[in-house]
Amino acid sequence: MKKTVDEHAARFDEIAADYDDEKSPEYNECVALVLEHASPEPDDTVLDLGCGTGAIALGLAEKADRVVGRDISEGMMDEARRKADERGLDNVEFGQGRFREPNYDGDVDVVTSNFAMHHLSNEEKREAISVIAGLGPRKVVLGDVMFFGEPNPEEPFYSPEVDDPATVGELADAFTDEGYALTAVEMVHEQVGVLVAERL
Ligand SMILES: C[S@@+](CC[C@H](N)C(=O)[O-])C[C@H]1O[C@@H](n2cnc3c(N)ncnc32)[C@H](O)[C@@H]1O
Numbered sequence: 001m002k003k004t005v006d007e008h009a010a011r012f013d014e015i016a017a018d019y020d021d022e023k024s025p026e027y028n029e030c031v032a033l034v035l036e037h038a039s040p041e042p043d044d045t046v047l048d049l050g051c052g053t054g055a056i057a058l059g060l061a062e063k064a065d066r067v068v069g070r071d072i073s074e075g076m077m078d079e080a081r082r083k084a085d086e087r088g089l090d091n092v093e094f095g096q097g098r099f100r101e102p103n104y105d106g107d108v109d110v111v112t113s114n115f116a117m118h119h120l121s122n123e124e125k126r127e128a129i130s131v132i133a134g135l136g137p138r139k140v141v142l143g144d145v146m147f148f149g150e151p152n153p154e155e156p157f158y159s160p161e162v163d164d165p166a167t168v169g170e171l172a173d174a175f176t177d178e179g180y181a182l183t184a185v186e187m188v189h190e191q192v193g194v195l196v197a198e199r200l
C-alpha cells in the first residue's frame with residue numbers, strides 16, 4: 001500500500017461529499033457489470049468491501065436479503081447511510097472494516113468490491129482474497145483498475161502515487177489459489193475490468 005490505511009481514509013473523508021458527482025463512463029460501466037454479475041438470490045447476504053458511498057451495496061439491497069458494506073472512511077459511509085435512508089432501505093448496513101480485516105464473521109453468499117482493492121499492494125491483495133475466501137462466499141465479483149496489457153502510468157485510471165493496480169493474471173492466480181474459478185472476465189478498458197470468481 002502506497003499510503004497508510006489512515007491516509008487513505010482521510011483522503012476519502014475529504015472528498016466524500018463530492019464523490020458521486022462526476023463519474024467516468026468506464027466507472028459507470030464497471031458498476032453496472034458488478035451489479036449484473038453479483039445478481040444475488042433473494043435470501044442471499046452480500047458483503048461489499050470498500051463500499052464507499054454505496055454504489056454497489058445500495059444497488060444490490062433491493063435484490064438481496066441483506067447487504068453489509070465495509071469501508072475505512074466514515075465520510076464515505078455517511079453518504080451511503082444517507083442514501084439508504086432516502087431510499088427507505090433497511091436491509092443494508094455500513095461499518096468500519098478493511099479488506100484484510102473485514103470486521104464481519106456472519107454467513108456471506110456473495111462478496112463484491114468495486115474500484116477499491118487497487119489501493120492495496122499485490123501481496124496485500126493476495127491476503128485480502130485469502131481472507132475473503134475464508135468467509136466462504138460462493139461468488140466474488142471484483143470490479144477494479146487492473147491491467148489487461150502493459151501498465152501505462154500516462155493513462156487516467158489510476159494515480160501511481162496512491163494506487164497500486166495488479167495485472168489480471170495476478171488477480172486470477174490469487175483467486176484460483178484459493179479454490180475459485182474465474183467464470184467471467186469483462187474488459188471495460190485495458191486498465192479497468194470485472195472478474196467473477198466462483199467456488200469450484
Ligand atoms: C474509489 S472508492 C470506491 C467506492 C465504491 N466501491 C464505488 O464503487 O464507488 C474506494 C473506497 O475504498 C476504500 N478503501 C481504501 N482502502 C481500503 C481498505 N484497505 N479497506 C477497505 N476499504 C478501503 C476507500 O475509503 C473508498 O471508500
